[in-house]
Amino acid sequence: MSDAPIFSDVVKRPRGRPRKTVDERDDGNRRHALLEAAAHLFRRKGFSATTTRDIAAAAGMQSGSPFYHFKSKDALLFAVMEEGMHTALNRQRSALSDMAPSQLSAVEQLRYLIHAHFEVLLGPGNDFVPVMLYEWRSLSKGQRKELAQLIADYEALWMPVLQALHTGGQLRAPVGIARLLILGALNWSVQWFDPKKGASVKELGEAAVVLFLKES
């Protein structure tokens, strides 16, 4: 057997995992693998109890490598939450624009908002939003302020619908408090919802609609 390499590029990758095609290059791919791993672990064990070594291992890297992609553990948490909020906002905006042409009733609009909210929250493989909901205290003041804008945008989508329901008599509680209580009821579901038993996400959404509205 000859020691001489036949193709020069054989020499060029002596170590590392093989790369199937040119399109699978590491661009933002590795970075996002870290985000997925971080979201999963932050949710399961909490931010503080998760080590950057855990995250690195889950993404198939060595212990120091996450810091090539993120400045700090904090920055990783922030990036997870930011992606979670963008997912939720995009999902909700497309839900609202879908129904704009048909001019649905306020009741139907709330139904859409609730179902979309549950889907983002409880859908398979979406750990980003739960982390956003349950690790707020781990953020710095500056990070909170930045995310607060996205949260305000999200809540603003609900207000006109709730206001219309209040005016129409289907929602009797004060609108501001109603929003907090309703979103709380929905958000708390990440603590107990189990897709493998009990109600489905769809059934859960319908139960919520029926619970909050005087008629539906």
Place this chain on the structure above:
Amino acid sequence: MSDAPIFSDVVKRPRGRPRKTVDERDDGNRRHALLEAAAHLFRRKGFSATTTRDIAAAAGMQSGSPFYHFKSKDALLFAVMEEGMHTALNRQRSALSDMAPSQLSAVEQLRYLIHAHFEVLLGPGNDFVPVMLYEWRSLSKGQRKELAQLIADYEALWMPVLQALHTGGQLRAPVGIARLLILGALNWSVQWFDPKKGASVKELGEAAVVLFLKES
């Protein structure tokens, strides 16, 4: 002034903080000071981000002293949660027994349950129940199992009331899901409630009653 002690017990306490009366002895006092400090810090920073040194300092002790009262940091967390659940259960049971003689309507019973729940959750200086609600994942399997019984007892107090409301047509969602959604709406309030602004605990309770019931 004579150097000779008049009472022999003056000699018996050469060091330590002065003790006002015999009744204020350290018995379970120091232990409970640790529990209070732990509850406060676990709530504010989370279990994992709180060090046993933080807790010791907040209780006026040295770093190793908490382990004289508790076997481990885990045991401290468990004790905090257990006390939280006992507080909630006792509060709710006395609320229910208060109204038994007068035979209130199911609507009034739910009103009592909701108000009592908010008071325990949002009342001043009660960090025990919030820790119970938000640090569940930090417990071991065995600890979870032990607390699950107390939680089941607590939830069982709500079921007959919700069932009666469902039968009476004031609550249309399935009773099991309704309980989860309602308690979720209430529990989430620890994330946003601020006694210094917005609604009071009482107003919040009334808003919740009005939100969930078809008539009230």
Place this chain on the structure above:
DNA sequence: CCTACCGATCGGTAGG
């Protein structure tokens, strides 16, 4: 309940 301490782990970095 304090003093003094240990072994382990953790976030992060230099230099490639």
Place this chain on the structure above:
DNA sequence: CCTACCGATCGGTAGG
């Protein structure tokens, strides 16, 4: 993105 490593911190303990 890996190797090798540092300084700091942490839960817990022995012995009083």
